[in-house]
Amino acid sequence: MQSLKAARSLYQKRTITTTNAPQPHEFGFQNHLRTARDSLLQDETRIIAVGGGRQRDRSHFSRMLAPLVGRMPGALYLSAEQEILALYEISDLHCLPTTAHRFSVWELVYRRMADKARLALAAGYSVIMEGWFGNPVNRQQLSDLASDFGLENSLIAFNLVQSRNDMKKAIDGGDSRNSNIEMQSANGPDSGSDAFAMAGIDHDWTRWIELDCSRSVGDQLGKALNFITIARASITREILH
Numbered sequence: 426m427q428s429l430k431a432a433r434s435l436y437q438k439r440t441i442t443t444t445n446a447p448q449p450h451e452f453g454f455q456n457h458l459r460t461a462r463d464s465l466l467q468d469e470t471r472i473i474a475v476g477g478g479r480q481r482d483r484s485h486f487s488r489m490l491a492p493l494v495g496r497m498p499g500a501l502y503l504s505a506e507q508e509i510l511a512l513y514e515i516s517d518l519h520c521l522p523t524t525a526h527r528f529s530v531w532e533l534v535y536r537r538m539a540d541k542a543r544l545a546l547a548a549g550y551s552v553i554m555e556g557w558f559g560n561p562v563n564r565q566q567l568s569d570l571a572s573d574f575g576l577e578n579s580l581i582a583f584n585l586v587q588s589r590n591d592m593k594k595a596i597d598g599g600d601s602r603n604s605n606i607e608m609q610s611a612n613g614p615d616s617g618s619d620a621f622a623m624a625g626i627d628h629d630w631t632r633w634i635e636l637d638c639s640r641s642v643g644d645q646l647g648k649a650l651n652f653i654t655i656a657r658a659s660i661t662r663e664i665l666h
Contacts, residue, residue, distance in 0.1 A: 468496040471551040471579045471653070472542070472571050474631070476558030478585030478638050480506050486585065486636070486645055487555040493650065495551030503538045505531075505556030512537070535563045539570055546574050558582075567631050582631045583649055587638040 471494055475487045484504060492499035506518070512534060513521060524530060535556065542552040558564055571580040634652055636645045 469551075469579060470546060470549055470574070470576060471495060471500070471581065472546070472567065472574075472576055473500065473551065473553045473653075474558060474567050474580075474582040475553060475555040476582065476584050476633070477635075478587050482585050482587070482638050483555045486583075486642055486649075487553050489642055489646055490649060491553050493646070494553065494653065496549065500551035500553045501542070501545040503541055503552060503554045505534050505538065508534045508537055531560070532562065535560075535566055539566050542570060543573075546570075546576070564631055580631065581653060582633045584633040584635050585638050585645075586635045 473490070473494060475483050475490075477483070484506070487502055487504070490500070491502045494500040509521070509525060509530070510516060510518070512530070513525070515521065538554055538556070542554060545552050554567070556563070558567075567580060567582065568577075571577050634649075636648060638645075
């Protein structure tokens, strides 16, 4: 009788263990759950500006950087070029009317970008704002945006630098027409300290980090991520509800 009870007990234990043990097909599902859980972890929210250079270079760099910043699925990418196309409801830069040269138009473009950035930041997502940013008013918008969300230490600005010869070729050859339009209209002839004074701004508080356009985008991303890592403050990761 004792041996029968022992055998039954052993059988029950084995049955329970076999029933509770995850089956091979369940491992994939568990991995999906783990990924979904990790995607809800609060990562540090950042505001990243990408200015200077040609629009094509800024766009390529920004699109590559976006998935690597902030909580999944990455940072919201906002482009001044895409914004002005949406503003005029066209799909080609060559269809932009002459009114696109007006200073007020580009002010509206950056204001619309800032409004969209606020929505993303309020939801806990990072944003990448890409444009020329030569106008002091546009730069001040970055500082105001960071200040409103308490992200002064999480604002990082990258300035893509290219040689004067490359810039002249781009403008003369019609490359990156959007950058040329924005340089002529949004920035105007005054983009230095005098422009700040005229705009009623004391100082550009944004620290711009130069990235060499002549290097590969992989090198640019490596340098950018290095700066982002250095600037990252210690945060407490928690599950959002």
